[in-house]
Amino acid sequence: xxxxxxxxxxxxxxALSHIVEIKTEIRDEAAVRAACTRLQLAAPEHKTVRLFxxxxxxxxxxxxxxxxxxxxxxxxxQLSYDNYNGHWGDWSRLNSFLQAYAxxxxxxxxxxxxxxxxxxxxxxxxxRVTVRVGGAA
Amino acid sequence: xxxxxxxxxxxxxxxxxxxxxxxxxxxxxxxxxxxxxxxALGISSRETLLQQFYAEAQxxxxxxxxx
Numbered sequence: 001x002x003x004x005x006x007x008x009x010x011x012x013x014x015a016l017s018h019i020v021e022i023k024t025e026i027r028d029e030a031a032v033r034a035a036c037t038r039l040q041l042a043a044p045e046h047k048t049v050r051l052f053x054x055x056x057x058x059x060x061x062x063x064x065x066x067x068x069x070x071x072x073x074x075x076x077x078q079l080s081y082d083n084y085n086g087h088w089g090d091w092s093r094l095n096s097f098l099q100a101y102a103x104x105x106x107x108x109x110x111x112x113x114x115x116x117x118x119x120x121x122x123x124x125x126x127x128r129v130t131v132r133v134g135g136a137a
Numbered sequence: 138x139x140x141x142x143x144x145x146x147x148x149x150x151x152x153x154x155x156x157x158x159x160x161x162x163x164x165x166x167x168x169x170x171x172x173x174x175x176x177a178l179g180i181s182s183r184e185t186l187l188q189q190f191y192a193e194a195q196x197x198x199x200x201x202x203x204x
Contacts, residue, residue, distance in 0.1 A: 017158060017160055018158070018186045019156055019184070020183070021156045021181070021183045021184075022156065022182065024155055095152045102155045106178065113173075122148070125151035130145075131144065133144065133170060
């Protein structure tokens with residue numbers, strides 16, 4: 001009688017990638033500070049400030065050329081500002097801050113997990129943070 | 138990069154819009170790899186799954202023959 005034999009059939013499974021789009025929320029003080037340093041802005045201060053016709057409390061970031069600071073409420077992740085639809089502050093400055101925050105936050109989170117992180121400037125003005133999972137920090 | 142390397146690419150546009158892409162993960166592990174990062178950055182607004190290539194997974198099937 002022949003003994004049973006086992007045949008190994010490797011099963012192929014799809015290597016999946018996925019893309020997730022994120023609406024950035026400003027919730028991390030360290031990343032706010034790192035973004036300000038990156039953009040050579042004054043260090044943010046936690047305080048209550050008067051915008052044109054309202055008061056706001058949070059981490060205040062003074063963007064270049066902006067009449068009033070941008071106020072980050074880290075509990076809600078929301079920003080308060082009044083640039084009078086661009087007349088009291090250039091939108092591109094706020095966009096640059098949001099970009100810098102997201103880049104710094106991504107780097108902070110990846111390093112917390114011990115991953116190696118590199119940063120690349122893309123021709124269209126985007127910044128790519130590449131995280132090598134399992135790589136040294 | 139080696140073809141087996143697992144990478145996460147975070148691209149932030151000049152307007153601050155962020156997208157996260159995974160490369161080299163097998164099955165649903167790509168979602169696990171980015172979950173914390175997604176939460177840390179903000180609110181996920183849209184997800185697209187991409188099936189790029191086939192790779193041999195850890196699991197396998199055994200067929201027993203004999204009498």
